[in-house]
Amino acid sequence: MLSKKTKYALHALTYLGKHRDEKAVLIHDIAEEHGISHKFLENILLELKKAGLLGSKKGKGGGYYLIKEPQDIPLSKVIRLLDGPIAMLPCVSLNYYEPCAECKSEVECGINKVMIQVRDETLKILENKTLQDILKF
Amino acid sequence: MLSKKTKYALHALTYLGKHRDEKAVLIHDIAEEHGISHKFLENILLELKKAGLLGSKKGKGGGYYLIKEPQDIPLSKVIRLLDGPIAMLPCVSLNYYEPCAECKSEVECGINKVMIQVRDETLKILENKTLQDILKF
């Protein structure tokens, strides 16, 4: 399951995507809209900024705004950023690979093989669906 | 990511599947084979038994054994049993549905739509791949 962090990030991006006409959106407004803790969301937006998805303006009249086109933000990127691996097993993760401690041999492991399939099908969706796609609703 | 519980369960089932000629397999042997805590694994096997996947024989000479054919144990069943939902969001889970607190309207939520797709593709694999499939390696 996606963490709240990731869910909040996706909702915040959606909100920002829907308010692209405005120069900057307040953390406060996003938090209120979704009933999220202001401070918690602040940390999340900061991460999104550091990752290059958002820009911000400090001081009075400041706020956050998208600095990428919604179609250039794949959902896989957001999930990986906040939640880490998308794969169901570390031994199958493309971005966070680690061997499984309890597994004798990766090449002889059938679990591994199935989870590679799951990963590939999942990524086929999450790397192609972008913020643009979730804005449409 | 799958929990250790689920991973251990899958490995234990695999072990049992590969030792179906034997009347009963000791927890101890499975635990040792994969470097798992005996007592932790004991709890897991008990769950698998209660779920109707395993049988057991008590007392001296006892142990665990599969009571279903490997091709009749879909991986989705094992994962749901130990880990709960397979879906990435509660609002999209078939077996553990719950609305998302931060979400205003499910029908107007684009995140929801994408996660339904991911769920469906994932289940297409995990409901059709069985213990039989991971035994082959």
Added chain:
DNA sequence: ATAAAGCCTATAAAAAAGATAGGGTTTATA
């Protein structure tokens, strides 16, 4: 009788997730 093995429940320890706190810095504007 005894020892081996699973059954069962409770509790503890560790890790991760979620949330809060508070001072720092920047900036518009009166």
Added chain:
DNA sequence: TATAAACCCTATCTTTTTTATAGGCTTTAT
């Protein structure tokens, strides 16, 4: 130029979940 608004940053606290352990009970082969 003082002030208030807003983001920046890091640390800490709390809660929840996961992982692991403990220990006695029951069953059964020998």
